[in-house]
Amino acid sequence: MARYFSIFLLFISFTLTAQQIKSPSEFLGYELGTEFTRHHEVVDYYEYLAEMAPDRVKLTVYGQTNERRPLLLAYVSSPENIANLESIRQEHLKDTEGTGNLSKAIVWLSYNVHGNESVSTEASMQTIYELLTNKSAYLENTVVIMDPCINPDGRDRYSNWYNQYKNTPNQVDPNSKEHHEGWWSGRSNHYMFDLNRDWAWLTQKESQQRLKVYNEWLPHVHVDFHEQGVNNPYYFAPAAEPYHEVITDFQREFQVTLGRNHAKYFDANGWFYFTKEVFDLFYPSYGDTYPVYNGAIGMTYEQGGSGRAGLGIITAIGDTLTLKDRIAHHFTTGLSTVEVSSQNATRLNEEFRKFYKNQNFKYKSYVLKGDADKLNALKSLLAKHKITYGDLSNGTYKGHHYATGSNGSMSLNNNGMVVSTNQPKGTLVQVLFEPNAKLSDSLTYDITAWSLPYAYGLDAIATTSLVTAQASQSDAKTTNIDKGSYAYLTDWNSMEDARFLAALLKEGIRVRKADRPFVIDGNSFDRGTLIITKGDNEHKSNFVDMLQSTANTFQKEITPVSTGFVDSGKDFGSSYVQMIEKPKVAVLSGEPTSTLRFGEIWHFFEQQLHYPLTVIDSEYANRVDLDEYNILVLPDGYYGNHFNEDQLSELKDWVRNGGKLIAMGGAIDAIDGEKGFGIQKKKLENDEEEDIEPKPYEDWERERIKSAITGAIFKTKVDNTNPLAYGYGQNYFTLKLGSRGYDYLKGGNAVYLEKNAKPFSGFAGSEAQKQISESLIFGTENVGRGQVIYMVDNPLFRGFWENGKLFFANALFMVE
Numbered sequence: 001m002a003r004y005f006s007i008f009l010l011f012i013s014f015t016l017t018a019q020q021i022k023s024p025s026e027f028l029g030y031e032l033g034t035e036f037t038r039h040h041e042v043v044d045y046y047e048y049l050a051e052m053a054p055d056r057v058k059l060t061v062y063g064q065t066n067e068r069r070p071l072l073l074a075y076v077s078s079p080e081n082i083a084n085l086e087s088i089r090q091e092h093l094k095d096t097e098g099t100g101n102l103s104k105a106i107v108w109l110s111y112n113v114h115g116n117e118s119v120s121t122e123a124s125m126q127t128i129y130e131l132l133t134n135k136s137a138y139l140e141n142t143v144v145i146m147d148p149c150i151n152p153d154g155r156d157r158y159s160n161w162y163n164q165y166k167n168t169p170n171q172v173d174p175n176s177k178e179h180h181e182g183w184w185s186g187r188s189n190h191y192m193f194d195l196n197r198d199w200a201w202l203t204q205k206e207s208q209q210r211l212k213v214y215n216e217w218l219p220h221v222h223v224d225f226h227e228q229g230v231n232n233p234y235y236f237a238p239a240a241e242p243y244h245e246v247i248t249d250f251q252r253e254f255q256v257t258l259g260r261n262h263a264k265y266f267d268a269n270g271w272f273y274f275t276k277e278v279f280d281l282f283y284p285s286y287g288d289t290y291p292v293y294n295g296a297i298g299m300t301y302e303q304g305g306s307g308r309a310g311l312g313i314i315t316a317i318g319d320t321l322t323l324k325d326r327i328a329h330h331f332t333t334g335l336s337t338v339e340v341s342s343q344n345a346t347r348l349n350e351e352f353r354k355f356y357k358n359q360n361f362k363y364k365s366y367v368l369k370g371d372a373d374k375l376n377a378l379k380s381l382l383a384k385h386k387i388t389y390g391d392l393s394n395g396t397y398k399g400h401h402y403a404t405g406s407n408g409s410m411s412l413n414n415n416g417m418v419v420s421t422n423q424p425k426g427t428l429v430q431v432l433f434e435p436n437a438k439l440s441d442s443l444t445y446d447i448t449a450w451s452l453p454y455a456y457g458l459d460a461i462a463t464t465s466l467v468t469a470q471a472s473q474s475d476a477k478t479t480n481i482d483k484g485s486y487a488y489l490t491d492w493n494s495m496e497d498a499r500f501l502a503a504l505l506k507e508g509i510r511v512r513k514a515d516r517p518f519v520i521d522g523n524s525f526d527r528g529t530l531i532i533t534k535g536d537n538e539h540k541s542n543f544v545d546m547l548q549s550t551a552n553t554f555q556k557e558i559t560p561v562s563t564g565f566v567d568s569g570k571d572f573g574s575s576y577v578q579m580i581e582k583p584k585v586a587v588l589s590g591e592p593t594s595t596l597r598f599g600e601i602w603h604f605f606e607q608q609l610h611y612p613l614t615v616i617d618s619e620y621a622n623r624v625d626l627d628e629y630n631i632l633v634l635p636d637g638y639y640g641n642h643f644n645e646d647q648l649s650e651l652k653d654w655v656r657n658g659g660k661l662i663a664m665g666g667a668i669d670a671i672d673g674e675k676g677f678g679i680q681k682k683k684l685e686n687d688e689e690e691d692i693e694p695k696p697y698e699d700w701e702r703e704r705i706k707s708a709i710t711g712a713i714f715k716t717k718v719d720n721t722n723p724l725a726y727g728y729g730q731n732y733f734t735l736k737l738g739s740r741g742y743d744y745l746k747g748g749n750a751v752y753l754e755k756n757a758k759p760f761s762g763f764a765g766s767e768a769q770k771q772i773s774e775s776l777i778f779g780t781e782n783v784g785r786g787q788v789i790y791m792v793d794n795p796l797f798r799g800f801w802e803n804g805k806l807f808f809a810n811a812l813f814m815v816e
């Protein structure tokens with residue numbers, strides 16, 4: 001009787017709660033789908049749910065965006081599971097070590113990573129409400145973790161914009177302003193980064209904070225909700241080829257299981273959808289692949305809509321697509337995902353354990369060597385992924401040698417580390433480190449190469465036998481420098497060095513650079529060495545204290561010298577030892593620059609170099625006096641004939657008078673040979689007609705990719721006597737993102753491709769390879785008293801190509 005009574009009570013309390021909880025429409029005061037809900041209102045609704053059902057919803061704030069919006073996670077499950085949430089998490093994580101015994105499914109739903117794909121957050125509110133009311137049975141054996149908005153800054157940018165420009169009532173005519181968002185769209189985050197390209201590189205604040213929690217949970221299933229063009233039917237997994245070869249049979253199979261369940265609901269409603277096309281599983285920095293490489297079933301769902309759709313829009317076939325329709329579709333797949341996961345909880349746990357037991361890796365260890373700053377940068381990234389590593393001080397290692405792309409050996413001398421695959425994160429280690437990921441199909445959505453040793457500028461050996469680490473020694477250094485010295489010297493070969501220099505310049509300390517190698521007191525110093533003299537800094541009474549504390553902040557070793565008289569090379573008073581001019585930087589933004597490429601520069605200055613920039617919008621750039629700046633950066637973009645004759649001659653005059661113009665990617669076309677500067681687009685030598693063979697019409701896509709390079713790594717030659725290449729060795733591995741080719745410059749070829757260069761990693765089509773044979777990568781051109789710096793490839797791409805960033809710093813500080 002007592003037992004009966006308590007069940008009865010439980011039933012009563014449950015139905016009461018269910019009745020009391022307001023739906024999103026009831027809570028917000030408008031029918032869901034008739035307005036865009038702003039982020040603070042979304043936060044209010046989730047807080048309301050956590051208050052109304054504290055036994056079933058645990059709400060946490062895991063971070064904050066650049067614009068100070070809160071980032072939320074809601075844990076939704078049965079009262080019993082919520083009460084035991086921490087022990088469920090710990091038991092689940094034991095599975096990565098092969099000792100866990102969990103039988104509950106963990107499903108993570110991520111909404112609105114692209115801010116203007118604005119339906120997702122709306123759908124999340126309907127989904128959590130349904131889970132707490134009609135579908136609470138799923139939660140008995142399932143923990144659902146919901147992130148209602150990964151990118152609140154972008155989403156509010158879109159919804160605020162839409163609210164300002166929408167017609168009342170909304171206008172479904174696609175020509176209306178409310179369907180044309182413009183340059184500063186809501187897709188990306190504050191710094192215009194695409195957060196769905198950042199899961200592996202963690203350059204952005206949102207990703208760093210989210211991945212910390214993600215790696216504390218490692219869910220069985222992860223869904224990333226997106227939107228695509230207005231006219232596309234819904235897309236859900238199974239994904240398209242290429243699949244990365246580490247993806248297991250079960251991961252493939254379960255994508256199909258989920259897809260079939262979604263299809264059942266879509267069929268019943270007569271909704272259109274497609275699977276197995278367009279969205280592949282290869283590049284590791286997506287919201288589907290990263291979870292997959294961490295043992296989850298990772299999926300992308302794509303609704304038709306995005307920033308064009310507004311509250312309603314007429315599609316190409318004459319239907320009206322409404323926000324309500326879009327919500328219904330994402331709501332359906334979200335719930336269907338939880339349903340299938342709940343039905344397969346036991347299997348998901350078994351297979352997750354198997355995934356982490358895998359030791360079937362071709363390479364057992366990756367041995368890396370290089371500059372301590374570069375090793376530290378890599379270590380910091382690995383720690384964020386919970387990848388373990390160890391130090392190696394000496395020895396000779398054999399295996400695949402990254403520098404040559406073939407078998408070889410490499411010796412260490414106190415400057416190495418090792419990352420092995422015999423750890424829970426072994427699969428992720430393989431994906432991030434292997435020299436050349438196997439591509440099952442070259443038709444892919446994204447870059448095909450990212451191998452970290454190349455990205456971080458480290459030499460490396462991949463070994464087929466396990467290399468064990470040696471004991472790590474702490475290398476925190478504090479410098480105590482002699483106050484009476486004539487000058488203080490420090491090397492120049494990493495981003496950390498650039499940050500150090502930027503900090504000194506901001507403090508008003510004057511710094512010189514060596515344009516020739518020299519020897520002093522028996523120590524050798526390379527080009528680019530920073531020389532900070534007492535004589536230059538007599539205006540600063542506490543100059544040595546400032547120098548010392550800045551050196552400690554950046555862990556820089558400083559060599560004091562008591563004379564400016566060198567053993568060999570140029571003395572410190574020579575014209576080969578010039579004062580570094582303090583940069584006053586302007587960066588063009590707006591049309592015709594690319595939002596992503598502009599954002600990378602913006603983020604580089606503010607969040608990586610910590611140095612101020614002035615952002616100039618192209619709309620009023622004409623009215624800006626360029627003489628207030630000594631550096632102008634033109635980001636990559638689609639310039640065409642953006643600059644008229646007058647603007648071009650003004651630009652040329654400014655450079656002639658000592659300005660430094662940095663032209664990146666497509667910006668080069670805005671100023672190239674025909675427009676008055678020295679760079680020329682390559683013309684193919686063998687342009688005579690080849691015999692044309694008829695090809696089947698349906699093969700056009702495959703024919704087209706012969707001219708494409710989808711992000712491949714090439715080995716280039718470096719002239720490190722050019723200030724643009726100070727701090728680099730004889731070779732540099734560049735991430736080539738397209739087949740755009742320019743001839744060598746008459747002088748100033750700092751980095752270039754030799755004849756018939758082949759990719760070391762990733763895909764490059766046969767025609768594209770001809771196009772870039774013997775072409776410029778980075779170069780400088782003297783024009784009057786100024787300089788033009790050409791960056792054909794993008795050293796700041798997605799902020800992750802660590803070893804390219806010093807080129808950009810050289811352009812700012814070393815080139816004169």
Ligand SMILES: [Zn+2]
Pocket residue numbers: 114117196225226227
């Ligand atoms: Zn998207």
